[in-house]
Amino acid sequence: xxxxxxxxxxxxxxxxxxxxxxxxxxxxxVYKLPNYPGWVRNGMDxxxxxxxxxxxxxxxxxxxxxxxxxxxxxxxxxxxxPLAYVIPSIRGEDTIILNGVDAHDLMEDARIFDRLRDGAxxxxxxx
Numbered sequence: 284x285x286x287x288x289x290x291x292x293x294x295x296x297x298x299x300x301x302x303x304x305x306x307x308x309x310x311x312x313v314y315k316l317p318n319y320p321g322w323v324r325n326g327m328d329x330x331x332x333x334x335x336x337x338x339x340x341x342x343x344x345x346x347x348x349x350x351x352x353x354x355x356x357x358x359x360x361x362x363x364x365p366l367a368y369v370i371p372s373i374r375g376e377d378t379i380i381l382n383g384v385d386a387h388d389l390m391e392d393a394r395i396f397d398r399l400r401d402g403a404x405x406x407x408x409x410x
Contacts, residue, residue: 352405360386370402
């Protein structure tokens with residue numbers, strides 16, 4: 284099985300990261316994680332264990348002390364869970380992360396500046 288490596292996200296995060304896809308924020312960079320292999324997705328009983336192993340061991344080896352997020356829609360945002368509005372780096376600028384638990388507040392904060400409109404809403408899934 285070939286190892287699929289994470290891809291660096293630059294520019295428009297809406298075009299590069301679809302809803303349900305995962306990213307890692309590491310310093311000024313955002314990396315899109317590849318989808319799980321088919322044999323992980325097809326095994327219902329083993330799915331949770333394999334997902335935890337892949338995220339917990341494989342990707343954490345590459346991205347120590349980094350946060351993993353999954354992209355969600357505003358209407359699907361759970362209340363009281365750690366959320367982030369992530370704007371990827373463009374032309375060497377740092378990634379901006381707005382953290383919070385209320386999706387509507389994060390979206391209002393993101394509308395203040397033009398540059399923040401290029402971001403997307405994510406749910407934090409890393410420990």
